[in-house]
Amino acid sequence: MSLANRRILLGVSGGIAAYKSCELVRRLRERGAEVRVVMTAGATHFVGVATFQALSGQPVRTSLWDEQAEAAMGHIELARWAERILVAPASADAIARLAHGHADDLLATLCLASAAPLYLAPAMNQQMWAHPAVQANLATLRARGVHVLGPAAGEQACGDVGSGRMLEPHELRDALAASFGDGALAGLDVVVSAGPTFEDIDPVRFIGNRSSGKMGFAVAQAAAEAGARVTLVAGPVSLPTPPGVAARVDVRSAAQMQAAVLDACARADIYVGAAAVGDYRPAEVAERKLKKQAGADLVLQLAENPDILASLSARPRHPFLVGFAAETHDVAAYARGKLARKGLDMIAANQVGGGLGFETADNALTLYWADGELELPRTGKAELARQLVAEVAARYKASRA
Numbered sequence: 001m002s003l004a005n006r007r008i009l010l011g012v013s014g015g016i017a018a019y020k021s022c023e024l025v026r027r028l029r030e031r032g033a034e035v036r037v038v039m040t041a042g043a044t045h046f047v048g049v050a051t052f053q054a055l056s057g058q059p060v061r062t063s064l065w066d067e068q069a070e071a072a073m074g075h076i077e078l079a080r081w082a083e084r085i086l087v088a089p090a091s092a093d094a095i096a097r098l099a100h101g102h103a104d105d106l107l108a109t110l111c112l113a114s115a116a117p118l119y120l121a122p123a124m125n126q127q128m129w130a131h132p133a134v135q136a137n138l139a140t141l142r143a144r145g146v147h148v149l150g151p152a153a154g155e156q157a158c159g160d161v162g163s164g165r166m167l168e169p170h171e172l173r174d175a176l177a178a179s180f181g182d183g184a185l186a187g188l189d190v191v192v193s194a195g196p197t198f199e200d201i202d203p204v205r206f207i208g209n210r211s212s213g214k215m216g217f218a219v220a221q222a223a224a225e226a227g228a229r230v231t232l233v234a235g236p237v238s239l240p241t242p243p244g245v246a247a248r249v250d251v252r253s254a255a256q257m258q259a260a261v262l263d264a265c266a267r268a269d270i271y272v273g274a275a276a277v278g279d280y281r282p283a284e285v286a287e288r289k290l291k292k293q294a295g296a297d298l299v300l301q302l303a304e305n306p307d308i309l310a311s312l313s314a315r316p317r318h319p320f321l322v323g324f325a326a327e328t329h330d331v332a333a334y335a336r337g338k339l340a341r342k343g344l345d346m347i348a349a350n351q352v353g354g355g356l357g358f359e360t361a362d363n364a365l366t367l368y369w370a371d372g373e374l375e376l377p378r379t380g381k382a383e384l385a386r387q388l389v390a391e392v393a394a395r396y397k398a399s400r401a
């Protein structure tokens, strides 16, 4: 698998496995990757800066406070440059600092300032690895969408035997390479809708809903990570475009969203409708601000909006259709009903309320399709989106087989 022109930021933290990361730089560059190395202060006790400099062919950075390096390529620029960040070795301390969002050294700051997917290759003594504090920090990071590679078990540099050995350089290289083009959706066109719709009442008021767009944006990112060419149709949200997403169309109303989705779906293989589309809009939009009529109720007449998914499935040639259903009760029955009524290939249902659903970082989903179902238990939206995308890819392939 090629890594040609891929931009990898390698963070090296303090651990004896840092010696293996020298070889990792070679393995990555062999496949064509550009590698820039950032070392923590601890890492410099194990391997010299000059070693990584020679192997990467680039200046190595060790400090936030290096004025010369900042003038050449500021740390924010470096954070934007990276397509993937791999921290290898990731020491127990590096993991703790990342879990808690520290930003007092260059590597931790870069991990916060970059939108690139973050990969950790833990390496530590087996007793440390098994410690609940380390495992709790990793659980936090995983739920946030961070990928944890390894560790392996075996003989350790300290003489212990157990879990905590860093993966071999070629294994880390292959994991990064797989995260680029050879994913489950490689070569496919995927359209994702996300966020709420706003239906204007007058120039200052609208009817909206509480969708944050986070789940849909996470799905778009996961699909891009799986190799798809992703078009994201976004309702009114203020979220940054996830890395890897090829095109983004911002819309406001359900009618605008329908037009953008139908247009993008003319050539799509898969459509994931994660948007919370408003079912109704004011029958008329007042041109001027409505004035209050004291003492009288206001009656709004609402007209039905088109159903985007149903309008897609009515087309003779349409993409594989995935819907969402956010329900407060009778989740399975309503989800299966929508699956059939809207002519979907799959639906992802979740219970709203009880601390889950809109505006939350976590979610849980149950997937339904004609002859099966699968529960994806509560976790961070990024991780959940990855699991959903893997299942969509499997069902899509089965349907086309």
Ligand code: CTP
Pocket: 254, 273, 274, 275, 276, 277, 278, 279, 305, 306, 307, 308, 309, 310, 322, 323, 324, 325, 326, 338
């Ligand atoms: N959807 C759509 N167009 C609409 C309304 C919903 O494409 N006008 C899609 C959503 O993007 C979602 C799925 O249909 O993928 C289910 O949305 P939901 O609002 O739960 O379904 P409704 O049919 O509106 O049912 P209800 O509001 O009665 O639960």
